[in-house]
Amino acid sequence: MCYIENVSPMKMKRILVKSSAGPYSILSGAGVIRRASREIAGLGRFSSVHVVSSPKVWHAVGKSVQRGLRLSKGGSIHLFDDAEAAKNLRSVEEITRSLCRAGADRKSLVIAVGGGVVGDVAGFAAASFLRGVKLVHVPTTLVSQVDSSIGGKTGVNLPEGKNLVGAFYPPALVLTDPELLRTLSDREYRGGLAEVIKHAIVADAEMFAMLEKDMEKVLRRDRSTLDLLISRNVQIKARVVSRDERESGLREILNYGHTFAHALESVTKYRRYQHGEAVAWGMIAAAFLGHELGLTRADVVSRIVALIRRLGPLPAWPSVSPTALLGAMRSDKKTRSGILRFVLSPRIGAARSYDTVPLHAVERVLHFTPRLITASGKLSQGRHD
Numbered sequence: 001m002c003y004i005e006n007v008s009p010m011k012m013k014r015i016l017v018k019s020s021a022g023p024y025s026i027l028s029g030a031g032v033i034r035r036a037s038r039e040i041a042g043l044g045r046f047s048s049v050h051v052v053s054s055p056k057v058w059h060a061v062g063k064s065v066q067r068g069l070r071l072s073k074g075g076s077i078h079l080f081d082d083a084e085a086a087k088n089l090r091s092v093e094e095i096t097r098s099l100c101r102a103g104a105d106r107k108s109l110v111i112a113v114g115g116g117v118v119g120d121v122a123g124f125a126a127a128s129f130l131r132g133v134k135l136v137h138v139p140t141t142l143v144s145q146v147d148s149s150i151g152g153k154t155g156v157n158l159p160e161g162k163n164l165v166g167a168f169y170p171p172a173l174v175l176t177d178p179e180l181l182r183t184l185s186d187r188e189y190r191g192g193l194a195e196v197i198k199h200a201i202v203a204d205a206e207m208f209a210m211l212e213k214d215m216e217k218v219l220r221r222d223r224s225t226l227d228l229l230i231s232r233n234v235q236i237k238a239r240v241v242s243r244d245e246r247e248s249g250l251r252e253i254l255n256y257g258h259t260f261a262h263a264l265e266s267v268t269k270y271r272r273y274q275h276g277e278a279v280a281w282g283m284i285a286a287a288f289l290g291h292e293l294g295l296t297r298a299d300v301v302s303r304i305v306a307l308i309r310r311l312g313p314l315p316a317w318p319s320v321s322p323t324a325l326l327g328a329m330r331s332d333k334k335t336r337s338g339i340l341r342f343v344l345s346p347r348i349g350a351a352r353s354y355d356t357v358p359l360h361a362v363e364r365v366l367h368f369t370p371r372l373i374t375a376s377g378k379l380s381q382g383r384h385d
């Protein structure tokens with residue numbers, strides 16, 4: 001299913017992911033990038049190598065990546081804007097045309113170096129250029145290291161909605177080096193930690209306890225803590241997508257907090273929250289909903305909320321009615337024939353998806369969550385009903 005091997009001499013882990021296109025490995029650990037050229041050589045011979053990244057990412061990590069790849073001759077670098085607003089078909093055209101001009105052919109390799117935006121766009125470009133050229137991910141944000149580089153989803157946004165055009169296109173290899181996160185902004189880093197907490201809630205009670213114990217070290221990006229945390233999260237995502245690549249069952253648990261999060265992002269026009277911040281609010285609401293339905297015990301809710309609050313203050317809950325938020329949930333593209341689905345966690349380390357949640361329970365949660373939890377991180381002192 002998901003095979004793990006320790007790679008000596010450094011504490012690197014090789015994690016095998018099963019996919020419809022065959023297995024691929026994720027090499028995770030501090031210093032992995034220094035082995036990049038050796039690992040890529042193991043994939044076979046390529047007519048040319050093309051790095052796709054963004055000016056911002058390349059400025060931050062380009063030197064170490066270039067050194068690791070030993071990209072002196074026969075390599076070209078294609079930079080495009082990685083703002084979420086540029087995650088569109090125009091960027092795919094820009095990248096593929098640039099690959100053409102650089103002489104790429106079917107035996108070329110594309111290496112996506114960046115966060116989820118670079119990975120999704122470059123991944124889709126690699127999937128469609130000449131009907132598919134080999135792809136390696138070098139994720140450089142916490143989200144891309146523990147989430148988007150694993151599982152083969154690639155794609156872009158349309159003006160009509162997020163991620164509406166895409167393909168399942170598993171990479172040949174993922175090189176995950178926590179040291180590349182040094183330059184990441186605090187907001188992006190903490191946003192990524194929300195997805196880490198999500199993994200702990202739905203699949204790993206032991207990691208949840210470790211986060212409770214070591215959150216200070218995690219927040220200051222302590223080297224060995226981060227190293228361990230990232231490979232553990234890679235393993236969780238790898239295990240889930242190995243069992244359910246196409247999201248027909250198990251993979252849905254990774255949407256914990258996301259039904260709420262997508263609604264919060266949509267009513268604020270994607271301007272107020274970094275995605276992880278919306279997920280943080282969404283997980284608090286999901287924990288309350290679990291309690292409302294008699295599924296999640298109060299002490300579990302309290303642990304979940306307390307851990308999330310340690311990420312720091314969140315942008316305020318929007319001042320819109322529960323009805324408006326429910327409307328946004330219904331228009332989510334993942335909503336199947338108007339039925340709302342919520343992933344709920346009966347206890348830490350376990351979750352499943354429910355599609356029979358009474359609307360009045362969701363409405364109550366949407367009503368009292370912002371009254372119970374203030375954006376500053378303190379439990380509200382005021383009365384709530």
Ligand SMILES: NC(=O)c1ccc[n+]([C@@H]2O[C@H](COP(=O)([O-])OP(=O)(O)OC[C@H]3O[C@@H](n4cnc5c(N)ncnc54)[C@H](O)[C@@H]3O)[C@@H](O)[C@H]2O)c1
Nearest residue numbers: 056057060115116117118140141143144148153180183184
């Ligand atoms: N394919 C999937 O399964 C999947 C899963 C989750 C998210 N996503 C997608 O991923 C995207 C979000 O990705 P993200 O959270 O990684 O953010 P991102 O790619 O938007 O990057 C965030 C910011 O950090 C910068 N950055 C990246 N690496 C850096 C580094 N090492 N140092 C300094 N700055 C750096 C980027 O230039 C950008 O400004 C969304 O489009 C989302 O839809 C996809």
Ligand SMILES: [Zn+2]
Nearest residue numbers: 195258275279
């Ligand atoms: Zn997410």
